[in-house]
Amino acid sequence: MRFRLAQPALARLLQVTSRIVPARSPLPITSGVLLRAEAGWLEVTATDLEMSATLGLPATVEEGGEAVLPARFLSDLVRRAPATDLELSTQEEALAVRLAWPDADFVIQGMSPDEFPRPAAFPEEGPAATLRGRDLARVVRRTFFAASQDQARPILTGILLEIAPGRITALATDGFRIARQEVVQESSAEEGEQEEGAAAIGGLVVPARSLDVLAGLGEAEDEIRLASDGNRLHARGNAFHFQASLLQGRYPQVLELLPSRFVASWQLGREELLAACERVSLLGAGREQAPLRLQFGDGRLVVAADAPELGRAREELPPLEEGEPMEIAFNPRFWMEGLKVLEGERVQVEMSGPLSAARLRDPEDGSFFYIVMPMRTAG
Amino acid sequence: MSGKGDEGERARPGGGRAVLHCDADAFFAAVEVLDRPELAGKPVIVGGLGPRGVVATCSYEARRFGVHSAMPMTTARRLCPQAVFLPGRHERYRQVSRQMFAVFERFSPVIEPLSLDEAFLEAPAAEAERLAVELRAQVRREIGLAVSVGVGPNKLVAKIASDLAKPDGLRVVRPGEVAGFLAPLSVRRLWGIGPRTAEALEQEGIRTVADLRARPEAWFRQRFGQRWEQVRRFALGEDDRPVAPPREAKSMGEEETYPRDLEDRRQLLRRLAALSQAVGARLRAHGLAGRTVTLKLRTGDYRTRTRSRTLPQAVAGDDQIYREAVLLLERAWGGEPVRLLGVQLSGLERPRSEQLSLLERGEGRPERLWRTVDELRARFGPRAVLWGAAEESRPSRRMKRQRREEG
Missing domain, CATH: 3.10.150.10 (DNA Polymerase III, subunit A, domain 2)
Known part of the structure; x- marks a missing residue:
């Protein structure tokens, strides 16, 4: 195997594939990436046995062939190499590969390509x-x-x-x-x-x-x-x-277990609500999180939390659209992750009881919803 | 440069801080008057109305006749037969108390409740008087109750100041005024000096705090033993106990004293069921469960026995408590007449808030049953759900029921 490829292109290929390479593996060969050069094309394959990815790029291939090199080392080295053409070639010593550019010369001990788990072929038949x-x-x-x-x-x-x-x-x-x-x-x-x-x-x-x-x-x-x-x-x-x-x-x-109807539906400014929840939930940060208590009613939403020995927090928000009153509490992380993943200006919060699932969605976008179970608060 | 003395001043708890002692006047009676304005101006006495009952609170009108709290009800009836006697509505008092504490909370983050109607608050010394005036005004305006407030550099002085401010008053004692404020007061005003000690001191010619303060240190040592230092500090108006927000209760229990001793086993079981139900409801209302069940039994000849058992898991269900209480009764009771029964749960734990699951629902968890029972009772009254053993289990009016809580 002997090929030449520009450093930035190879660096990107290795960076993407090394995401898959497992940190520790029962099968040592998987700590390597498989390089395969053939007719103007280079492929890099990595696997953690659960998944595998093969990425390809045009390269100047002088001699086809395969090699397996330690993924992290190769990726780190190529990333630090100058932005010039790099040449990789198999050596006479078994499994060794030479990586070179003008003024530099590295010989890397590789592993046997025969042992590398090969991905299955793409099923051309079937759906x-x-x-x-x-x-x-x-x-x-x-x-x-x-x-x-x-x-x-x-x-x-x-x-x-x-x-x-x-x-x-x-x-x-x-x-x-x-x-x-x-x-x-x-x-x-x-x-x-x-x-x-x-x-x-x-x-x-x-x-x-x-x-x-x-x-x-x-x-x-x-x-x-x-x-x-x-x-x-x-x-x-x-x-x-x-x-x-x-x-x-x-x-x-x-989805079959969810309430068929939500009795309380409120609309709020999503970012304001998220910011208030983030502040109030700081109280429990770093230890077991205090439930975030939400009280919908009387023309406002009260977001509150209390953590023994830390203190109490409370913020009030005006709703954009008011619904039936409801008191409910959530794990702050679960609740806020829902608010974060929504993208719209408004969030619609739909609830059917303090112990039943609530739904969050963007009233302008029917393609996404988030369902979250509340917490039953002690006391 | 600040000297050593300054640093000591700053390091002491409450340096630059003042303590407010807030005490609602004749609280239970005042709530009754609040709800029934026609009682205004009349002597109102709230407490146990049975033969062994005592006065919980009485209005200032009743106090003029010499009635005071903790007095046997029979004495109160003799002193003030024209008074309106009421059995007390603790649920309502708790409700008003919560409203009042909600007002207190606007004035200080550091609150130590002493009872439903009384609390210490910590505040910056420079603002204490203004806060006290405003607090009294807000409680009066929003709830309609009179709260007397004592302001002092420490708890001791604040408490005495509010006692002297009553009824419906405010007394502010600044640090420089403490000695002069305490000097003429009876030694009985000081914590740690009960009626018996006070009598003995009076025999020695020590009536006022000034008299006490004049005694040499050696005398204190000899007179008060281990606690001499504290007594002496109080006499000097010193008190470094911080205003301490409450820790959680360590035990919760209920006990009943019977107007006539119980001898029938079935009767005892019914009372145990009622006590278990009362303890369970209170635990659950506080979001607690307890691991150790203790039964207390006092026989007709005033011998008290307790038996307890620690369970592998904390319980809060009426039935679980009852089951243990019955087993303990078997161990504690030999058929004698029973004057008092009590059920207590200790080793209290707060079940943590629980994240509900989408997938595991409707599992037969006993807490769910009791939560439903508590909700029904809250909505339709305490007798909405009764269980077999506790049928007709309301304590009779002549039965004295006591709550016990230890912190």
């Missing part, structure tokens, strides 16, 4: 859908935070994807709140129908971390083709191929 990269990124970014981090219920560490031609829906829940975002692609709907093999891919549960990586990879792509072979989600763009193992098991039907 597939095409999406804009920024739409995929949007549904992931707006649900990612609500997925569980707790391995006790692995299925909830995933994001539930429903993919149809021209439409993608993502839902995440950690059992305490739900974020759901839908994106409809106006223009691609017709193309989708014409497209061969276009079909709905329903009910894929993809680890949130994998989707976050995919969102980063694919954000700039005009078209990403998604398919599933039942065990993995595959995504292919112009310059990358990504795959992630699916989480197996039944995803809970959380």
Whole structure:
């Protein structure tokens, strides 16, 4: 293997792929990246066994071949190299690769390419859908935070994807709140129908971390083709191929458990509300968080918190639209993450009781909602 | 440069601070008058009306007849037969008390409640008098009650000042005035000097604080033993106890003294059920649960026994408390006549606020049952939900029910 590539291009490729490389792995080979050069094209592959990403770039390839090099070291070195053409070539010593530019010469001990776990091929048969990269990124970014981090219920560490031609829906829940975002692609709907093999891919549960990586990879792509072979989600763009193992098991039907009707609906200025909540909740910061108490009524919203030994806090806000009175308390982080992910000027807060789920949404935008369960306050 | 003395001044708790002692005048009686204006100007006596009842509060009109709180009700009836006697509505008093404390809270973040109608507040010395005037005005305007306030450099002086300001007055004692303020007062005004000690002191010719203060240190040592220093400091008008916002109660209990001793086991069980229900409701109202259940039993011949058991988990449900209380009764009671029964929960814990889940709902959690019961009782009255064992369990008017709370 021998190829030349401009330093900034290679640095970017390695930076993106090293996001996947696990810090510690039972399989040492995965601490490396696979470089594969062939006919004017260089591919870099990284995997943590749950997902893998392959990125490609045009390169001046003098001799095709493969090598596996330590990901972090290679990435750090290339990032610090001058902005010039870099040349990589395999050496006579087994598995060693020489990285050189004028005046510099590094020989890096590699690992055996034969041991590197290869990604499965993109399933050309079967249902597939095409999406804009920024739409995929949007549904992931707006649900990612609500997925569980707790391995006790692995299925909830995933994001539930429903993919149809021209439409993608993502839902995440950690059992305490739900974020759901839908994106409809106006223009691609017709193309989708014409497209061969276009079909709905329903009910894929993809680890949130994998989707976050995919969102980063694919954000700039005009078209990403998604398919599933039942065990993995595959995504292919112009310059990358990504795959992630699916989480197996039944995803809970959380939306079915929600109140059918919200009895109290209030509209407030979103940023004002968020700022007030951030100030009031400072009281509990750093220790077990004091519940944020919200009292809707009498033409105002009172946001309050009290933490034994720390003090009390209280702020009042005028609503933009008033609803039925309600007193409810939330975990401040869960509540504020919902307010943060909304983008509009206004937020609509809908509640059906102090112990029932509340819904937050932008009254101008029906594509997203956030559901959050309250806290039962002691005393 | 500031000398050593200055630093000591600053380091002392309350340096540059004043203490306000706020005390609502004849609180229970005043609330009754507030709700029934036709009682205004009449002697009103609130307390236990049974044969063993005592006066909780009486209006100033009743005090003119020599009635005072803690006096046996029978004595009060003799002294002032024309008074209006009321059994007391504690729920209502608590409600008014909460309103009053809500006003107090506007004036100081550091409040030490002493009872429903009395509290210490800490305030900057320079503003104390203005705050006291304004606090009295706001309580009068918004609630309609008279609050007497004493302002002093410490708790001791503030408390004595408010006693002297009553009724409906304000007394401010500045640091330089403390010695002169206390000098002519009876030694009985000082904390730690009860009626018996006071009598003994009077025998020695010590009547006023000035008399006491004149005694040498050695005399204090010899006269008061271990607590001599404190007594002497109080006599000098010194008190460094800070205004301490309340810590949580360490125990909660209810006990009843019966007008006629109980001998029947079924009767005892019914009373236990009623006591368990009362303790449970109070625990839950405070958001607490307790791990140790204690039964107190006093026999007709005034022998008191307590038995307790510590549970693996804190409980607050009437039924859980009752179950333990019955087991303890079996251990404590040998069939003798019973004069007093009490149920107490200690090892109190505050169940933490609980994040509700979308997925695990409707689990059979016992707290849910009691929460519903408490809500029903709050809405429809304490007898809206009764359970079998506690049927007809209201303490009879002649039964003296006492709440116990230890901090």
